[in-house]
Amino acid sequence: MMPDYGAAVQFSIQKPSLVLSGIAGDSVDLRHAGSSIEMQDDAMIEEEKRLEQVKRIRRRRIQPEVPLGTRIRKDWNQYRFVYLIALLGIAYYVVFCYLPMGGVLIAFENYKPMRGIFGSEWVGLKYFNDFFRGHYFWRLMRNTVLLNAYDLVFGFPAPIVFAILLNELAGKTFKRLVQTVSYLPYFISLVVICGILIDFLSLDGLLNQLAGLFGATETSFLLDPKYFRTIYVASGIWQGMGYGAIIYLAALAAVDVQLFDAAVVDGCNRFQRILHVTIPGIMPTILIMLILRLGSMMNVGFEKIILLYNPSTYETADVISSFVYRYGLLQGNFSYSTAVGLFNSVINFTLLIFVNNVSRRVNNVSLW
Amino acid sequence: MWSYGKKGIGSRVFDALNTGFMILLSVVTIYPFLFVLFASFSEPMALMAHRGLLLHPLGFSLKGYELVFNNNDILNGYGVTAFLVVAGTVLNMLMTILFAYVLSRRNMLWNRMLTVMVIITMYFGGGMIPSFLVIKGLGLYDSIWALILPNLISTYNLIIMRTAISAVPGELEESARLDGAGELRVLFNIILPACIPTIAALGLFYAVGYWNSWSSALVYIKSPDKYPLQLVLRSVLVQNNTGSMTSGEAMYQAGMAQAYTRLLKYSTVIVSIVPIMMVYPFLQKHFTQGMMIGAVKG
Helix, strand or coil: CHHHHHHHHHHHHHCHHHHHHHHHCCCCCHHHHHHHHHHHHHHHHHHHHHHHHHHHHHHHHHHHHCCHHHHHHHHHHHHHHHHHHHHHHHHHHHHHHHHHHHHHHHHHEECCCCCHHHHCEECCCHHHHHHHHCCCHHHHHHHHHHHHHHHHHHHCHHHHHHHHHHHHCCCHHHHHHHHHHHCHHHHCCHHHHHHHHHHHHCCCCHHHHHHHHCCCCCCCHHHCHHHHHHHHHHHHHHHHHHHHHHHHHHHHHCCCHHHHHHHHHCCCCHHHHHHHHHHHHHHHHHHHHHHHHHHCCCCCCHHHHHHHCCHHHHHHHCCHHHHHHHHHHHCCCHHHHHHHHHHHHHHHHHHHHHHHHHHHHHCCCCCC | CCCCCCCCHHHHHHHHHHHHHHHHHHHHHHHHHHHHHHHHCCCHHHHHHCCCCCCCCCCCCCHHHHHHHCCHHHHHHHHHHHHHHHHHHHHHHHHHHHHHHHHHCCCCCCHHHHHHHHHHHHHCCCCHHHHHHHHHHCCCCCCHHHHCHHHCCCHHHHHHHHHHHHCCCHHHHHHHHHCCCCHHHHHHHHHHHHHHHHHHHHHHHHHHHHHHCCHHHHHHCCCHHHCCHHHHHHHHHHCCCCHHHHCCHHHHCCCHHHHHHHHHHHHHHHHHHHHHHHHHHHHHHHHHHHHHHHHHHC
8 A cells, every 4th residue: 555655645745735635535546636636626716715705894894993083084184175175165054054944943933133043932833823824824825836836737848848849840050049049038137027027018018009909908917916827927938938948958869869760760750759759758857857846836936926916916926935025024023934934845845755756656767 | 850751741731830830939039128129229209109019119219228327226236236246156156166176075084974964955945034134143234245145155056066076087186196286286277177168157157146136135135225236127127116217307398207217117128138148149058058967967
């Protein structure tokens, strides 16, 4: 058996790590041993890989345990100057965004300017109750929701239809010209737009003059509550349609041209092409815009309202924000109108979350 | 745009109707401004007598513009607004760029916290009255700075700017740092030149915003000599406070006062939108661009 031993010894010199198994496998001939060596080699590589992995995992676990102080110091050394710059921005956000947020506390107290936020008497939900039971609650809710509803029905589709029709135009120059003209009113200030509106809609204004040519009697449109919503929504469409269409035109530009070609090859006519290629192509954009729109169904800015309304149209024109401005700021009912404003923003935020969640479930489209 | 061989008759009819509709739409959009323009150059009495559309000025008179340029309120408003546009836009851009740069440092320890702090303000706000009380508490009430400081950063624009800065290749910055450039030099010499389109768009956003803004002045400004142009316009166009401007010679002639009032309104509108019209070519180019950036990456 000597030669065998010799072989084993020789072997052990060459590959010391395998000596034990080599000796243990007493009767194993060399060829067999060879294959077992290969096997052992594979196992070792596997083992090494595993250890490496364990180490990597450990390292990852260990890293956060670097003392926070050290991390902060390292971060500070690297970004010292960036933090210095950040102070400016932080100061802005704290003073002009977060202080007012804290200021909504006055909705729950009988705020007296002389006593300040912390010295005023705490009244809980008194002002919310007053508002819900008050004279104006239903009028404000109705006007706010109805203005939004009309705008949703007429104002929301307008830029979409406009973008689709514009996309169908043949001449490139003509198309660009129409588009350039279309968003001009967006850049003109609301004051000027409303000034022109007031002039055109007045008793001797352009609209009455034109209507007079057809024998209609003169109407003072802005003094009659029944015209207010139409005026508000229609002028909104006139001013915002072209600008609103930009985002849909951008979405349209991203639709694959091959789809249009394929549709033509398949014998689609114009209308079918719009229905089956164009509209599905911009659907995600439409949905996102719809979420945003529905999320602000209780939101009407006060600017345009207070430019166009007057006491004789309060019945249909007065909305929550204009009420907050008039009743709170002009008449000094700070706490009451802050409560009204807070109620409005809570509803707005809830609506946005709700609509976003529904859309995420139903369409898989969401804002965040 | 789609010219695939022969068009059917239905397609042609559609094209004709569509083109017609677009022309009509353009006319409806632009005509109110043309009407005001024609009216502003008209003879006041001829304008009063006229009924219906205007296709050209009735006669020619600069009387309305004379009234506008002799009006101290409007000139003063122009001055205030010019200051707001220049100072406000510069300060806003500076703040927006600096803070966007901070937010673009993704590896910074407190970056995430800062970003969340900023995003929250897009969905929550104190509302009109608490903001008013803060401004008043800071002693900014009836100060022109009350029109600038609370609007220094628009969070939406900030996010757009951050996105633009993040898109600048990191290698550019690395090599500059190896050459020994400090933060400010990296920001102003390396990153900003790569973000020029976004900066132009946001600058225009801010400038037009300042030019057109009036509601914060309505809330925060009391003395008429600090009224920006749009607030003066409101009193002329919406509240009809033109008495003092058309008094004097006009009042002696019966019916003239009313004619001059209308003329003055039309001329005021034109004078106030001329600056916007002058930058409109840039506006429509960059606004579109800016809006796309916001839409795609916002």
